[in-house]
Amino acid sequence: xxxxxxxxxxxxxxxxxxxxxxxxxxxxxxxxxxxxxxxxxxxxxxxxxxxxxxxxxxxxxxxxxxxxxxxxxxxxxxxxxxxxxxxxxxxxxxxxxxxxxxxxxxxxxxxxxxxxxxxxxxxxxxxxxxxxxxxxxxxxxxxxxxxxxxxxxxxxxxxxxxxxxxxxxxxxxxxxxxxxxxxxxxxxxxxxxxxxxxxxxxxxxxxxxxxxxxxxxxxxxxxxxxxxxxxxxxxxxxxxxxxxxxxxxxxxxxxxx
Numbered sequence: 001x002x003x004x005x006x007x008x009x010x011x012x013x014x015x016x017x018x019x020x021x022x023x024x025x026x027x028x029x030x031x032x033x034x035x036x037x038x039x040x041x042x043x044x045x046x047x048x049x050x051x052x053x054x055x056x057x058x059x060x061x062x063x064x065x066x067x068x069x070x071x072x073x074x075x076x077x078x079x080x081x082x083x084x085x086x087x088x089x090x091x092x093x094x095x096x097x098x099x100x101x102x103x104x105x106x107x108x109x110x111x112x113x114x115x116x117x118x119x120x121x122x123x124x125x126x127x128x129x130x131x132x133x134x135x136x137x138x139x140x141x142x143x144x145x146x147x148x149x150x151x152x153x154x155x156x157x158x159x160x161x162x163x164x165x166x167x168x169x170x171x172x173x174x175x176x177x178x179x180x181x182x183x184x185x186x187x188x189x190x191x192x193x194x195x196x197x198x199x200x201x202x203x204x205x206x207x208x209x210x211x212x213x214x215x216x217x218x219x220x221x222x223x224x225x226x227x228x229x230x231x232x233x234x235x236x237x238x239x240x241x242x243x244x245x246x247x248x249x250x251x252x253x254x255x256x257x
Contacts, residue, residue: 001241005040005228008228009227042078083136134149135187154196194218204222
């Protein structure tokens with residue numbers, strides 16, 4: 001069995017009612033390390049906190065140090081995708097520069113891409129393929145609560161989902177913004193995304209951004225939004241895949257949360 005644990009909206013440098021997001025995430029990693037049954041960690045964006053230093057990249061540096069300490073320090077063990085705070089707190093509002101800076105800072109967790117673009121990225125585990133999108137796009141600015149996948153990523157996504165190595169696995173599609181429209185503070189091009197998803201074999205979409213945990217379904221494809229520590233919802237999503245045809249998921253809240 002392959003187990004993927006998903007979290008989002010860490011906002012690592014922030015404080016909330018006397019509690020530290022950094023300490024919460026450290027305790028979370030300690031819990032999954034002690035359980036010794038997690039094969040992959042999926043982070044659906046917003047590692048950076050609202051109070052992060054824009055130029056230092058300190059939150060991402062702290063993130064790298066923590067996951068390295070607990071042994072989740074390679075792209076085989078961790079998938080990280082960007083959230084709106086990750087680009088803003090990189091100190092740039094130009095998407096090309098922001099994406100480059102972000103990719104450099106999470107380079108240990110990205111597989112090499114022949115196209116030269118960091119996203120979409122995909123990771124093949126025993127029975128599951130994790131495909132990650134960057135939904136922070138030029139049309140998002142200055143309204144960073146909105147997202148866009150963009151034509152280039154959509155074309156790459158369609159190609160990735162058609163690969164035989166991906167099609168024979170359960171497919172988890174990960175993004176920061178949910179696969180909804182702009183009225184829900186999500187994607188400007190969600191219809192284009194769904195044209196591709198509906199024609200493929202995506203088994204589960206995992207997202208963040210909303211700061212609450214919930215489940216949904218569109219066109220028969222289940223969606224799980226993962227909440228975050230800073231908003232009173234510390235649930236993580238646990239995805240278990242025991243065969244190319246068997247996938248299950250549920251919510252987990254360790255005792256210390």
